[in-house]
Amino acid sequence: MASRPRTLYEKIWDGHLVERREDGTCLIYIDRHLVHEVTSPQAFEALRISGRKVRRPELTLAVPDHNLPTTARLDEKGHRIPIADPQSAQQLAALESNAPEFGIRYFGATDIHQGIVHVVGPELGFSLPGATIVCGDSHTSCHGGIGALAFGIGTSEVEHVLASQTLLLTQSKTMEVRVEGELSPGVTPKDLILHIIGTIGTAGGTGHVIEYRGKVFEEMSIEGRLTVCNMSIEGGARAGLIAPDEKTFAYLKGREYAPKGEDWDRAVAYWKTLKTDEGASFDKSVVIDASTVEPTVTWGTSPEDTVSIGGKVPAPESFADPSKQKAAQASLDYMGLQPGQNMSDIEVQNVFIGSCTNSRIEDLRAAAAVLKGRSKAPGVKWAIVVPGSGLVKQQAEEEGLDKVFIEAGLEWREPGCSACLGMNPDKVPPEERCASTSNRNFVGRQGPGARTHLVSPAMAAAAAVTGKLTDVRDLS
Amino acid sequence: MDPVREVEGRAYPFGLKNVDTDIIIPAHWLKTISREGLGEGAFEALRKDENNVFDRPEFAGAPIIVAGDNFGCGSSREHAAWALLDMGVKAVIAPSFSDIFSGNAFKNGILTVALPQAAIDRLMEVAETDPISIDLENQTVTTPFQDRFTFEIDPFRKHCLMEGLDEVGLTLERDSAIAGYEARQTGEMPWYAKGTALSA
Numbered sequence: 001m002a003s004r005p006r007t008l009y010e011k012i013w014d015g016h017l018v019e020r021r022e023d024g025t026c027l028i029y030i031d032r033h034l035v036h037e038v039t040s041p042q043a044f045e046a047l048r049i050s051g052r053k054v055r056r057p058e059l060t061l062a063v064p065d066h067n068l069p070t071t072a073r074l075d076e077k078g079h080r081i082p083i084a085d086p087q088s089a090q091q092l093a094a095l096e097s098n099a100p101e102f103g104i105r106y107f108g109a110t111d112i113h114q115g116i117v118h119v120v121g122p123e124l125g126f127s128l129p130g131a132t133i134v135c136g137d138s139h140t141s142c143h144g145g146i147g148a149l150a151f152g153i154g155t156s157e158v159e160h161v162l163a164s165q166t167l168l169l170t171q172s173k174t175m176e177v178r179v180e181g182e183l184s185p186g187v188t189p190k191d192l193i194l195h196i197i198g199t200i201g202t203a204g205g206t207g208h209v210i211e212y213r214g215k216v217f218e219e220m221s222i223e224g225r226l227t228v229c230n231m232s233i234e235g236g237a238r239a240g241l242i243a244p245d246e247k248t249f250a251y252l253k254g255r256e257y258a259p260k261g262e263d264w265d266r267a268v269a270y271w272k273t274l275k276t277d278e279g280a281s282f283d284k285s286v287v288i289d290a291s292t293v294e295p296t297v298t299w300g301t302s303p304e305d306t307v308s309i310g311g312k313v314p315a316p317e318s319f320a321d322p323s324k325q326k327a328a329q330a331s332l333d334y335m336g337l338q339p340g341q342n343m344s345d346i347e348v349q350n351v352f353i354g355s356c357t358n359s360r361i362e363d364l365r366a367a368a369a370v371l372k373g374r375s376k377a378p379g380v381k382w383a384i385v386v387p388g389s390g391l392v393k394q395q396a397e398e399e400g401l402d403k404v405f406i407e408a409g410l411e412w413r414e415p416g417c418s419a420c421l422g423m424n425p426d427k428v429p430p431e432e433r434c435a436s437t438s439n440r441n442f443v444g445r446q447g448p449g450a451r452t453h454l455v456s457p458a459m460a461a462a463a464a465v466t467g468k469l470t471d472v473r474d475l476s
Numbered sequence: 477m478d479p480v481r482e483v484e485g486r487a488y489p490f491g492l493k494n495v496d497t498d499i500i501i502p503a504h505w506l507k508t509i510s511r512e513g514l515g516e517g518a519f520e521a522l523r524k525d526e527n528n529v530f531d532r533p534e535f536a537g538a539p540i541i542v543a544g545d546n547f548g549c550g551s552s553r554e555h556a557a558w559a560l561l562d563m564g565v566k567a568v569i570a571p572s573f574s575d576i577f578s579g580n581a582f583k584n585g586i587l588t589v590a591l592p593q594a595a596i597d598r599l600m601e602v603a604e605t606d607p608i609s610i611d612l613e614n615q616t617v618t619t620p621f622q623d624r625f626t627f628e629i630d631p632f633r634k635h636c637l638m639e640g641l642d643e644v645g646l647t648l649e650r651d652s653a654i655a656g657y658e659a660r661q662t663g664e665m666p667w668y669a670k671g672t673a674l675s676a
Contacts, residue, residue: 018650018653018654018656018657019650019653021632023630023631023632023635024631024632025630025632027647027650027653027654029654029657029658029661031668031671032671038506038507038553039552039553039554041509042509042510042511042554045509046644050644052644052648055654056658056671058670058671058672058673059671059672060671060672061671061672066506067507085507087507087508088507090507090509091507091508091509094509105672126671126672128667128668130668131668136552136554137551137552138550138551138552138576140552151576152551152552152576153552153576153579154552154553154554154557154576154579154580154583155554155580156554156580156583156584156643157579157583159644160643160644160647163644163647163648164644164647164648164650164654165654165658166647166650166654168632168643168646168647170630172575202494202546202549203494203545203546203549203572203574206546206572206574206575207575233550236546236549236574236575238575238576257670257671257672257674259667259670259674260674263666263667263670264667266665266667267665267667270665302494323493323544323545324493327493327494421498421503421551422502422503422504423503423504423506423507440496440498440550440551442496442498442499442550443498443499443521444498444502444521445498445503448502448521
């Protein structure tokens, strides 16, 4: 029987259907679950109260990242340095005891495998193409970069997955973001995804799963694809996907939890079928011309507030929608900017290179390539580089990248979410600006009153050198 | 979970678009290991403005928020739903909601009612002076001025809310179907079944 042409999303969805209820709600099997300290304590507590167990402990991996300070974790004698904030310490201690209590593999603060959940999953081969992957964190969309259907969930759903290894879901609509042509030299995956969000808006993908298609993504490295898919949620889509290919297989082969031997061969044969069929249709389609994408930065307090580095701060009245005009004015007030200012004249006092969006080895190499032989500008008071995991940190140190950063006057930290969100000691002071490789420029996101400009790792490095937002292509 | 059938009372005329979960509850409030007490941190940054709608005395304890498009976008933190519950909010009416937030709200018995912008504009006006009524069974929002708006809701969610059902308990009753899926997967695609049990 010839089957209807299906999109990649529909194939993964159909493959995980346990059963469909009469009302259309589907019970979907979850292959991989990542757990961190912030969104899990209430879920474990609920299991304890109801006397429920974790159904498949080997399909869950726990690692602290959000709260964990990124300063040294061991003292000179090799003892753990206690965490100063009592609430953070309590939340981290809860994960450290919940994981073994429920039989879940846990990588603690001083383990080489510790890192940001969305860096750890792919680099250990725990995240696999064609898998359903969830985590109590909206940037779980990241794992779509290796061809997994991955999305963020709330704590009640964390509990549901722990107890049943399933979720009750309704099928999403499909959205294609097709990028045609090639990116110009010096334009990175981060610039592209910022440009895409600027085009579709923060609600552009609501109710949809995005599939990114086109030669640009085929030629993009796996780490670049993870960066793109990571920010799908900033476009409103709970998940973003890129079809797995030879690059994906080469990236995963031999990693700790990736399949081995005969399993590997069978898995690859299956993964090769995971692409959208010719003739399959999407509910929504957006086409982007890659040649129009420039190094991109944000000016406001929503990730859709993007402009190319050569552009200017927009005037609120330039937007057609009255509520967007109001929001733009509020953004400019918060950001301390005037319409018409050149983006490249905006001075920054802080630089953050890190987060689940941009803390992998390629990101650090891109930043180091700009910083090599240069120094941080005097106006930049605080500049930190936070590797995404212990393994990334180790690799960067083997390549001498840490020395490049330190010689340029930046701090080299321990892995964690750091200044991406204001819940650990790494914060941007009120009314100061930060060129940040993270994913959200919301009001107060990097600390109360902090002003965030989202950029790529190379652009963050360029800002560190000049003390203002800068087109990295101008630094020769 | 307690059944939810009707929500009636004053509504905060909030109206803001793209309210992200960092606005609803900033990250420094997420260090708790409990679901309680987050109301104190709800809308913290906005509440620094002394004219903010959430601290106007006539709205104290209001069970409804009327908001703009794309409410609850951003992070997956269920703390946003817990914070609303803790401040006494049982329903949010807006033109649209982020997918993750509406799921979190539902799981905590908070109704998310999607209505067109024109209806929101009218409810913003009514909310300034009068109460609003939401009837889940009949899927209507009404005002004392004979306004009547109908809304759509997923039938499964409606059923769970009206009966106060525990979703985890419901799913665990499907154990044989889940076990059947697992047996098939272990046979056909064993690489997904191994997880952290596999180590190099």
